[in-house]
Amino acid sequence: MSSRERVLARVRRALADVPREERPQDVVVDRGYLEVHGSRTPAQTVDLLAENLADYRARVHRTDAADLPGLLARLTAEREAETVLAASGLPAAWVSAVGSPDGVATVVTEHDGLTLADLDGVDTVVTGCALAIAETGTIVLDSGPGQGRRRSTLVPDHHICVVDCGAQVVDSVVRALERLDLTRPLTWISGPSATSDIELDRVEGVHGPRMLEVVLLDPPL
């Protein structure tokens, strides 16, 4: 007997008390919990997102499409970034001002030939996201256009993530899962990496990017 058969046979013997005709959906699950906590206008939802992101030590910026290139240029210059990685599929206009007027950064667009060593030399990575969750202060990446491969937002020490507040902000975890495709690789990010392993003192910045900046992009009026 293979181990597969052995384990399945043990499971079936162990469940001798479960009536043969019972189906999984016969086990009642009462979903009496809330889909969204509280009621907010879309603007209040974005405010809550900003508040919760900041609460977990992400730096939050708000801007509009016209000022976005200037903001990204300033943020990369502040970090003195020399190499800035633009996730594949990121709108070229977003990073068009990076390196000017007084920054030194070169923009590299993500491509297949990028090695881990190359990535390790990247100072800042700029991405979009699939969505952001206001109640928990979470951004979710699904490797879609403008979000890059998972390693591209992991190895560099500085991650700037742009959230389109017109279309990408949801209220809650429930609303997020309704929209996400689980067959894509997903990364949920809530603040920079952190640990509390030493006397439960929270320290930000372990292996993932030690600096997470989230740019909330206001929709056109």
Add this chain to the structure above:
Amino acid sequence: MSSTYLGMPAFPEAAAAATRDERLRANLRHATHTIRDRRAKAVAELEDWAELRAAGAALKNRVLRHLDHYLEQVEEKVTAAGGVVHWAADAAEANRIVTELVRATGEREVVKVKSMATQEIGLNEALEREGIRCYETDLAELIVQLGDDLPSHILVPAIHRNRSEIRDIFRERMASWGRAAPEGLTDSPAQLTDAARLHLREKFLRARVGISGANFLVADTGTAVVVESEGNGRMCLTLPETLISVVGIEKIVPSRRDLEVYLQLLPRSSTAERMNPYTSMWTGTTDGDGPSTFHLVLLDNGRTDTLADPVGRQALRCIRCSACLNVCPVYERAGGHAYGSPYPGPIGAILTPQLRGTSTALDASLPYASSLCGACYEVCPVAIDIPEVLLHLRERVVQGGRVTVRGRRRTVRPARGHTSERAVLRAAQWVLDRPGALRAAQRLASRTRGLHPRRLPGPGRAWTDSRELPRVPSEPFRDWWRRTRGGAQESPGRGSRAGTSGASGDDRGQEER
């Protein structure tokens, strides 16, 4: 402390030693109190916590009652998404499978994400024996590994170490495992964390094989989920070419939608956060993103034996949040090592004796490692009634009975050391069945109360090691009631018997017979 659980003493002996270690107690007290207060705040933020908790319990019940169905579904979906599924009936088989998979890659080292399942099966030691080095990458696990120590908490495995101990371990041991600790390392948590980042980074960037567990397996999509904080999980899950995940068969949730329950319950119960910094979800393999080979090892190792017990199976709902450890008065004083397994605290006291059986003195002692105060049940996000299972397991230890061991039904004999307890209970049963004898015994006890010792002699001595003998009242309750009818109420013809209850009794037999 050495890095093995083999041959550890029973809980009372281990706990007695641990409670004498004042530094350990101070570290534990600080840590458990800090986190329990934070958890309470994080939970209080959600007005629907009770409903989430009920749904979390019900969903796991659904999975457990139809586990065969869901296991086959997971296998089908993971395979369809490009993963390879393996089945391991026990620890030895799981270790063998993983060893062969690593060997097949030609690699001699692997990076690991903290995982309860791989600790349970002793994977690191098994791989070491085959000449494969495992690097633990969670900060606390790194502290434990460098210190040749054992984890003592599910979430914060080095909770028993304070910052200066950690600094000493890093200074002395890092160099022999890779990049040495920086010169002049102090005990500030930020500096220690930075040292760990530098030490591990070269390992992440060069690793070809990663090993993980999973917090959840979604049956209807075949998605694995890992919840973490530091980013070491993301490193191990995405940078290597080969990923091997060892996952207990009870980690399944039915559908994508069900994650909405657990992704609210787990972070708040565990790290007391609205959401943990990183959650990774992957389904098989994805071209050009992450590992090109994914192996899922489904682990039984006593889980089906646990499932066979309709009372005890609720322990399999556990999502390893560790909230029960942080509120437990016994854990807070005894620490995690005394429980003799990777699962300490209240959940360990019910999980370990079910996964491993109660044949050793240590495992038979675990159901007694509790004051039955019930705080663990209160905080459990999937409503495991730990006190109920503790009592159920105590009964099994004392009386023996039918259990399932490695898939076979068998009858276990009562554990040794409970002979006098059984004799006392048999005697009590005899007396309680005979009102006359009970009355005589109670009166005898009252009259001789001046002679009662504070501690029992002979085989009863162990019982009074940690308990005081109850004081016997000067008059049995029933005699007092007969005499006074509850005190104030003095009806005609009754009051006259006051003070004579000890001797008279001719009108009593009827109601008792």
